[in-house]
Amino acid sequence: MLTQGFSVHYSPLDYMGTKTQGVITAISNKDDRIVKKLLAMGVHTGMQITLEQRFPSFVIRVGQTRIAIDKSIASSIRVRVTT
Numbered sequence: 001m002l003t004q005g006f007s008v009h010y011s012p013l014d015y016m017g018t019k020t021q022g023v024i025t026a027i028s029n030k031d032d033r034i035v036k037k038l039l040a041m042g043v044h045t046g047m048q049i050t051l052e053q054r055f056p057s058f059v060i061r062v063g064q065t066r067i068a069i070d071k072s073i074a075s076s077i078r079v080r081v082t083t
Contacts, residue, residue, distance in 0.1 A: 009081040013051060014058065014074040021050045022079035024062075029076040038076070041067055049079060 010025065024045050029035050043049075043062050052066065053059035058074040060067050 011079055011081055012075050013049070013060070013077040013079055014071050016051045016079065016081065018051055018054055020081060021048065021083045022081040023047070024049050024077060025080050026078040027076055028078070029073075034073055034076055038073070041065070043067070043077070049077070 011022075016022070024043065024047050026045060027035055027038055027043065041062075042065055043060075047062055050061040051058065052061055057068045057070055060069065060074075060077075
């Protein structure tokens with residue numbers, strides 16, 4: 001049984017606020033090319049991710065790499081929020 005104070009928050013990356021950190025739980029899109037592109041850039045499930053900027057494009061930090069992506073790609077990344 002779960003105790004008081006326990007919560008897990010999952011969110012698509014495009015819904016998160018700036019400076020929010022989490023762990024990538026899934027990458028899914030109808031277009032397999034987008035998924036393959038993210039994997040080629042080093043964006044994998046289980047990795048720590050930080051949303052650094054939302055406008056004019058989404059800027060994420062994965063490991064030591066900063067990547068700019070658009071909203072449609074950001075919506076393909078599901079995150080378990082840690083902060």
